[in-house]
Amino acid sequence: MGKKLEMDRLKKQIEFIVEIDKLKQICRQTVLMDKSRNENDAEHSWHLAVMAILLKEYTKEPVDLEKVMKMVLIHDLVEIDAGDTFCYDEKANLDKGDREQKAAARLFSMLPEDQGREIHGLWEEFEECETPEARFAAALDRLQPLIHNTRTEGHTWKKGNVTSDKVFARCGRIKDSSDILWDYTTELIKNAVDSGLLKP
């Protein structure tokens, strides 16, 4: 590739890098461990990527860690346009798919075509949740807010008036990826019910 073409390519990538700075302002329902404020999507994505490094040893199926990290790092970018949809808000979840597809189309087309295709593909793989990497990424995406909830007196559960069967259903993804993470999850949920953080 000529130098001019290479620089044009780089500048497209830089514009994308500037655009995704907005992820730092997409607020989640989860609060930080000290309850001082809500977490944002960039922080959440970082946390999942570190968890992937540490917890990879527990997956039922071997996973490509590089791919898992890429997935969790980009999985919420669509929320730059589509916003964060509270997982226990059934109405808001009805058109979530549409909003996120549109966001993906706009955002990933900012990149050079080959790279946009790769990132879009990773996001779709995460959404479809049919590969070992996507299953592990989804497990982390459930486990992290669960840990936050148990350390913040059930903050999001109370806000959403959530019952333990809904949390069990939502965390089912963890079971698909790892036996021990699922054992730990059931322990956390049962303890949360026992200590009154979560409705039975």
Added chain:
Amino acid sequence: MGKKLEMDRLKKQIEFIVEIDKLKQICRQTVLMDKSRNENDAEHSWHLAVMAILLKEYTKEPVDLEKVMKMVLIHDLVEIDAGDTFCYDEKANLDKGDREQKAAARLFSMLPEDQGREIHGLWEEFEECETPEARFAAALDRLQPLIHNTRTEGHTWKKGNVTSDKVFARCGRIKDSSDILWDYTTELIKNAVDSGLLKP
């Protein structure tokens, strides 16, 4: 490993995962692209990891992307104890090494020993900056705040009363890793001087 031992191991890892939530509250000098507030270390680390995926193609030497991502994701964890040291504050940088070594010893010893050793090793490799992965990680760690500065009217440069020779010196790491990223860097710095964002 027995089930009980495995659960003990997992619980150590979870305590580390809870501890590093504090990175979300370590403020950097850099402001977000819309200048609404300072960036924190978790957001910065996330941004670098995505940049690693996108800009890997430009390194002079082949790099193991998985290793680069691990490095940038954990490179600032020591600031949980040591705080963020403004890179242009010469006095604060005198004891930075000591403070960060102590922080690394405390934090990484929270993990199971084998894993603590791996993460500590990755952090040391990043600090020593003598492998292709560490050079690329360092380049990203210089390039990201440079981009932020050029998009926020030289926010950090003005605050630190910084001159272009200091920025060139600080960004030298980029040259060690990539020719085109260095070309882009020199273009950004020259434009910043020409437009008055940065002192000559």
